[in-house]
Amino acid sequence: MSAHATEFETFPRPRLEAGHLRRLGIDTGHEYVVYLNKDSPICRSEGFGAHSRLELRVGMQRVLATLNIVQDGLLGVDEAGLSESAWLSLAPGADERVIIAHPPSVDSLASVRAKIYGKKLDESTLHGIVRDIVEHRYSTIEMAAFITAAGGDRLSVEEVIALTKAMVQTGTQLHWAQPLVVDKHCIGGLAGNRTTPIVVAIATELGLTMPKTSSRAITSAAGTADTMAMLAPVDLNEAQLRRVVETCGGCIAWGGAMNLAPADDTLIRIERALDIDSAGQMVASVLSKKIAAGSTHVVIDVPVGPTAKVRAQAEAVALAALMHQVAGAFGLRLRILISDGTQPVGRGIGPALEAHDVLAVLRNEVQAPADLRAHALTVAAAVLELGGVASADSSLAMATTCLETGRAWRRFQSICVAQGGMRTPGKAAYRQAVPAAQPGCVIAIDNRRLSRIAKLAGAPAAPLAGLTLDVHLGETVAAGQPLFTLHAQSPGELAYAMEYVSRHAGIVSVEVSA
Numbered sequence: 001m002s003a004h005a006t007e008f009e010t011f012p013r014p015r016l017e018a019g020h021l022r023r024l025g026i027d028t029g030h031e032y033v034v035y036l037n038k039d040s041p042i043c044r045s046e047g048f049g050a051h052s053r054l055e056l057r058v059g060m061q062r063v064l065a066t067l068n069i070v071q072d073g074l075l076g077v078d079e080a081g082l083s084e085s086a087w088l089s090l091a092p093g094a095d096e097r098v099i100i101a102h103p104p105s106v107d108s109l110a111s112v113r114a115k116i117y118g119k120k121l122d123e124s125t126l127h128g129i130v131r132d133i134v135e136h137r138y139s140t141i142e143m144a145a146f147i148t149a150a151g152g153d154r155l156s157v158e159e160v161i162a163l164t165k166a167m168v169q170t171g172t173q174l175h176w177a178q179p180l181v182v183d184k185h186c187i188g189g190l191a192g193n194r195t196t197p198i199v200v201a202i203a204t205e206l207g208l209t210m211p212k213t214s215s216r217a218i219t220s221a222a223g224t225a226d227t228m229a230m231l232a233p234v235d236l237n238e239a240q241l242r243r244v245v246e247t248c249g250g251c252i253a254w255g256g257a258m259n260l261a262p263a264d265d266t267l268i269r270i271e272r273a274l275d276i277d278s279a280g281q282m283v284a285s286v287l288s289k290k291i292a293a294g295s296t297h298v299v300i301d302v303p304v305g306p307t308a309k310v311r312a313q314a315e316a317v318a319l320a321a322l323m324h325q326v327a328g329a330f331g332l333r334l335r336i337l338i339s340d341g342t343q344p345v346g347r348g349i350g351p352a353l354e355a356h357d358v359l360a361v362l363r364n365e366v367q368a369p370a371d372l373r374a375h376a377l378t379v380a381a382a383v384l385e386l387g388g389v390a391s392a393d394s395s396l397a398m399a400t401t402c403l404e405t406g407r408a409w410r411r412f413q414s415i416c417v418a419q420g421g422m423r424t425p426g427k428a429a430y431r432q433a434v435p436a437a438q439p440g441c442v443i444a445i446d447n448r449r450l451s452r453i454a455k456l457a458g459a460p461a462a463p464l465a466g467l468t469l470d471v472h473l474g475e476t477v478a479a480g481q482p483l484f485t486l487h488a489q490s491p492g493e494l495a496y497a498m499e500y501v502s503r504h505a506g507i508v509s510v511e512v513s514a
Contacts, residue, residue, distance in 0.1 A: 020078075021080050021081075022079055022080070022082070023081075023082060023087045024081040024083065026083050026084060027083070027084050028085060030265075030269070031066060031085065032056075032085055032086040032089065033065055033066050033068055033082070033086060034056060034065040034066070034067055034080055034081070035068050035070050035080065035082070036067060036070065036075065036080055036081075037075045037076060037077045038069050038071055040077050040078075042100060048067055049067070049069070050068060050069045051139075052066075053066060053103050054066075054100055054102070054103060055099075055100070055102070055104070056090060056099070057098065057101075058090040058091070058098050061089060061090045061091065063090060064103050064135075065083075066139060066140075080100075106137045106138065106142075107128070108128040108129045108131075111126075111128065111129055112142070112149060115149040115150060118154075120158075120159065121159055122162065123162040123165065123166070126159065126163050127162070127165070127166040127169065129166070131170050133146075133267070134263050134266070140270065143267065143270045147267060147274060150163075151276050151281070154278075154280075160284055160322065160326050161325075161329045163284040164287050164291070164326055164330070166263075168291050168292045170261075170263055171259045171261045172238070172260055173260075173292050173294070174292065175294050176211070176294045179296070180296055181209050181297070182296075182387045183211075183212060183290050183297070183299075184196065184212075184298065184301065184379055184382075184383055185298065186300075186301040186302075186303065187282070187286070187300065187301065187302045188303075189303065189308040189309025189310065189341065189447065189448075190303040190308050190309075190447055191220075191349045191447045191450050191454070192345045192349055192354060192357070192469070193301075193303070194222075194224065194227050194346060194348075194355075195301070195345070195372065195380075196212060196252060197227070197228060197231070197358045198358060198361055198376035198408065199376055199379050200212050200252055200415070201362060201408040201409070201411045201412035202399050202402045202403060202408045202411075203250065203387065204249035204415070205249075205402055205408055205410075206390075207249070208249065208250075208383065209245065210383075211241060211250055211253075211294070212250060213254070213289070214252060214254065214255060215254070215265070217460045218269060218272055220451055221350050221451050221454035221455050221459040221466050222460045223460070224252065225252075225255070225256075226351040226460045227351050227355050228253075229254075229463075230355035230425040230463060231422060231423050232416035232419040232420060234253050234254040236254070236258075241253050243418070247418045248411065248418050251418075255289060255293070261285075261292045264284075264285045264289060267281065267285070268285060279318065279322055280322070283319070284326070287323065287326055287330070287332065291332060296333060297334075297386045298327075298334055298386075299334075299335045299383050300335070300336045300337070301379055302316045302319060302320065302336060302338050303339050304341045305343070305447065307341075307445075308447055317338075323336060335382050335386045339375065339378075342444075343472060344445065344450060345369075345371050345375050346369045346371065347468045347469050348467075349451060350457070350459035350460065351459060351460050351464075352425040352426060352463050352464045353464075353466045353468055353487060359425075361373045361376060361403075362403070363409055377396060381398070381399045382395070384399060426464050427464060428464040428465055428488055429489065430487070430488045430490065430491055430493075430494045431486060431487050432486045432498060433482035433483075433484075433486075434482065434483050434485070435480045435481060436477045436478065436479055436481050436482075436508075438512055439476075439477065439479045439513060440510040440511045440513045441474065442473055442474060442508060443509050443510070444473070444506070444508075444509040445473060445507075445509070446507050446508075449507045450467065450484065453467055453497050453501060454466040456493070456496050457486050457487060457497040458489055458490070458497075462488070462490075464487065464489050465489050465493060466486075467485060467486050468484060468487065469484050470482040470483055470485060471508065476513070483507075484507075484508060
């Protein structure tokens with residue numbers, strides 16, 4: 001065996017030697033995968049087969065990985081390949097051995113099976129499940145089983161509280177010297193709606209502390225962190241985040257860099273793949289992130305519409321009641337706004353396009369989207385009122401004055417500089433308008449399909465891509481007038497998105513005028 005060969009061991013059995021450990025460059029997302037040849041002596045001796053769960057150890061680093069079997073000549077019988085996530089976690093050196101073994105049993109899976117049959121889970125049991133998920137002991141199938149077992153209305157209020165607590169305790173928790181720390185969150189499902197940078201600028205300028213941690217897109221065309229990344233760095237560690245907050249009163253950073261409620265991001269990815277929306281899991285997801293970030297007062301925006309995440313008023317009211325119950329168990333003060341989710345907010349859908357909308361509002365430009373401006377001011381007013389710096393009668397006027405006088409814009413620039421320097425979002429080179437086929441009135445806009453089109457055009461991976469909405473509900477349009485315009489960074493992505501548009505009528509529905 002060469003000097004740079006890597007060895008495998010199965011313990012406590014005698015060592016089995018093999019060849020090099022290879023970085024295959026395969027992106028498997030957050031799932032750790034190890035690849036072995038079908039004739040590998042380790043597979044034969046230990047009985048490992050496709051989809052077996054294996055424990056890999058390099059030095060002090062350990063991961064649990066799913067085994068994929070290679071049938072052709074990609075790997076020799078004395079080689080093992082690692083996915084990108086597994087390679088980066090193990091970080092093997094040239095001369096280090098990798099030890100491969102059967103993983104330890106995951107006792108918490110018994111509790112998942114109990115939940116499938118309707119058993120109520122207590123706090124310690126849910127903590128064990130969440131801990132094992134965070135430590136990558138669950139396969140994707142096992143996480144899907146837990147999500148399904150806890151879906152619908154199968155979680156009691158007590159279980160939601162326990163799940164929230166477990167999600168907080170298994171990650172980083174931020175604590176602030178200030179007794180009052182505000183935050184805001186939108187439940188989602190509404191294209192555009194990028195109010196956060198505007199709200200943070202207003203709230204911090206008027207004296208509140210608002211360390212805003214946001215997510216990147218999971219299935220949408222842009223998350224708040226994706227949009228903010230077009231304007232300033234967002235990958236802040238805890239020390240950097242604290243320095244920005246001390247300087248400016250707040251920030252808009254990517255929460256994933258700080259390990260806040262890490263189980264949440266993992267579970268969300270599985271929920272989206274299953275297309276399961278559970279009120280209990282949604283509440284635990286939202287509130288665990290806020291509690292972990294050290295927030296004490298939070299405004300929650302719940303858009304309601306036929307193509308939003310929450311589709312009916314009654315569903316929103318029930319969700320709000322559950323949120324208040326769970327938040328109360330942690331001493332968290334909430335204000336819930338049930339808003340219009342029948343159409344996108346703002347014009348842009350995609351990181352750079354939404355960033356342009358934010359800048360237009362903050363700069364008080366004449367062409368700034370009026371709906372984004374109005375909704376951001378409504379949310380900001382609720383934050384000011386909840387934070388105790390304004391009354392219900394004066395909060396909207398105070399937020400509006402802060403925006404109109406340029407104070408919010410100056411504060412936002414200061415935050416961007418403190419986070420590493422302000423950036424100017426660019427514009428995509430390729431565009432194509434989608435015109436109205438007939439004259440009439442816009443009667444419906446499909447949020448989900450617009451987001452899908454923006455993603456097909458390349459967003460958020462291609463940050464300049466997406467679409468701009470050219471009309472809103474109730475407007476009268478002429479035949480041939482643009483309904484929305486696609487933006488892409490390559491002609492191929494533009495053509496790909498346009499092919500989808502050509503096959504789906506009614507993305508923006510126009511009713512012929514009488």
